Amino acid sequence: xxxxxxxxxxxxxxxxxxxxxxxxxxxxxxxxxxxxxxxxxxxxxxxxxxxxxxxxxxxxxxxxxxxxxxxxxxxxxxxxxxxxxxxxxxxxxxxxxxxxxxxxxxxxxxxxxxxxxxxxxxxxxxxxxxxxxxxxxxxxxxxxxxxxxxxxxxxxxxxxxxxxxxxxxxxxxxxxxxxxxxxxxxxxxxxxxxxxxxxxxxxxxxxxxxxxxxxxxxxxxxxxxxxxxxxxxxxxxxxxxxxxxxxxxxxxxxxxxxxxxxxxxxxxxxxxxxxxxxxxxxxxxxxxxxxxxxxxxxxxxxxxxxxxxxxxxxxxxxxxxxxxxxxxxxxxxxxxxxxxxxxxxxxxxxxxxxxxxxx
Ligand code: MYA
Numbered sequence: 637x638x639x640x641x642x643x644x645x646x647x648x649x650x651x652x653x654x655x656x657x658x659x660x661x662x663x664x665x666x667x668x669x670x671x672x673x674x675x676x677x678x679x680x681x682x683x684x685x686x687x688x689x690x691x692x693x694x695x696x697x698x699x700x701x702x703x704x705x706x707x708x709x710x711x712x713x714x715x716x717x718x719x720x721x722x723x724x725x726x727x728x729x730x731x732x733x734x735x736x737x738x739x740x741x742x743x744x745x746x747x748x749x750x751x752x753x754x755x756x757x758x759x760x761x762x763x764x765x766x767x768x769x770x771x772x773x774x775x776x777x778x779x780x781x782x783x784x785x786x787x788x789x790x791x792x793x794x795x796x797x798x799x800x801x802x803x804x805x806x807x808x809x810x811x812x813x814x815x816x817x818x819x820x821x822x823x824x825x826x827x828x829x830x831x832x833x834x835x836x837x838x839x840x841x842x843x844x845x846x847x848x849x850x851x852x853x854x855x856x857x858x859x860x861x862x863x864x865x866x867x868x869x870x871x872x873x874x875x876x877x878x879x880x881x882x883x884x885x886x887x888x889x890x891x892x893x894x895x896x897x898x899x900x901x902x903x904x905x906x907x908x909x910x911x912x913x914x915x916x917x918x919x920x921x922x923x924x925x926x927x928x929x930x931x932x933x934x935x936x937x938x939x940x941x942x943x944x945x946x947x948x949x950x951x952x953x954x955x956x957x958x959x960x961x962x963x964x965x966x967x968x969x970x971x972x973x974x975x976x977x978x979x980x981x982x983x984x985x986x987x988x989x990x991x992x993x994x995x
């Protein structure tokens with residue numbers, strides 16, 4: 637899915653930009669593309685495959701779907717690497733932007749999943765796209781938060797005049813970890829403790845996203861990126877850790893401490909970005925599960941109509957979740973031109989960032 641033709645200038649930008657402390661005056665989002673992974677895997681199917689283990693451990697069969705709220709997630713076809721999916725999303729975003737690819741000055745890949753430990757996924761995507769030799773390319777790794785970090789780094793380079801156009805990409809592939817987790821949990825010696833520790837791995841989904849950002853004068857109809865705030869709580873850096881085939885999560889403490897950090901970061905956004913809950917039109921939240929979304933909504937007193945949920949169909953797609961949720965909210969008309977949109981990201985570590993755009 638690619639998005640939006642730039643058709644009208646942004647009507648709501650000037651008055652309130654004057655009021656607030658903007659970090660970026662010259663940065664816009666020119667295009668955004670989201671690609672769904674085509675192979676649908678339901679929670680019912682995963683639970684069916686895990687039935688012998690769940691029965692033996694006395695875990696109710698509907699737990700995964702009922703408690704997490706995740707009905708399905710996507711997988712890529714076998715053999716599709718993260719760099720392939722990221723390239724696909726990037727091609728869509730470049731086409732939508734209509735940008736000459738030789739003018740892209742930096743490519744940032746933010747995927748958790750990767751083809752190899754080295755080289756970087758960014759350089760595989762750079763090569764696939766045939767970007768210019770002058771185009772800087774690198775990965776940013778920060779768990780589920782990296783796409784927001786990528787946007788912020790790109791924005792700094794654009795604002796400083798170092799590059800005109802930046803491309804941020806992300807692609808996640810949850811098939812390997814889901815398959816490996818199911819196989820492991822079916823082993824005869826597995827106890828409830830291990831099942832609980834690996835439960836979160838079953839909520840992961842696949843997908844890809846790409847965004848072109850540039851200097852405002854190059855895309856006057858673009859969507860303003862205003863800035864972000866971030867907070868860290870790295871005393872909790874072992875609550876969720878993983879490899880391509882195994883992730884271990886303390887789901888309860890992660891939820892509690894994640895919410896505390898989100899509250900702290902939201903307070904920073906009130907202070908630095910001038911946020912008032914009722915004045916923001918849409919909240920694009922990192923998609924973890926029903927429990928996380930409902931708790932955050934209650935805590936920050938967010939209007940449920942202002943939160944677009946993609947986890948029921950797509951699961952937790954890591955750093956791709958925020959750009960994909962934004963793309964889908966735009967496509968559905970939930971985010972309209974001129975809307976003030978809060979991007980709320982959180983990642984294992986724990987790190988939390990919140991950014992504002994004016995669509
Ligand atoms: S890291 C990935 C993290 N992903 C997850 O943790 C997803 C899975 N977790 C969940 O869906 C919830 O936490 C669950 C608990 C459902 C687990 N294994 O009242 P409860 C049973 C098996 O305690 P809740 C990332 O994305 C329990 O026995 N079963 O449930 C980045 C009970 O069963 P029963 C389990 O606390 C960082 C039932 O569930 C487990 O509401 C994200 C209900 O129990 C388990 N491990 O949910 C940071 N645990 O009914 C966090 C419980 O039969 C962000 N059960 O007695 C937080 C803020 C959100 C966004 C912020 C944006 C800025």
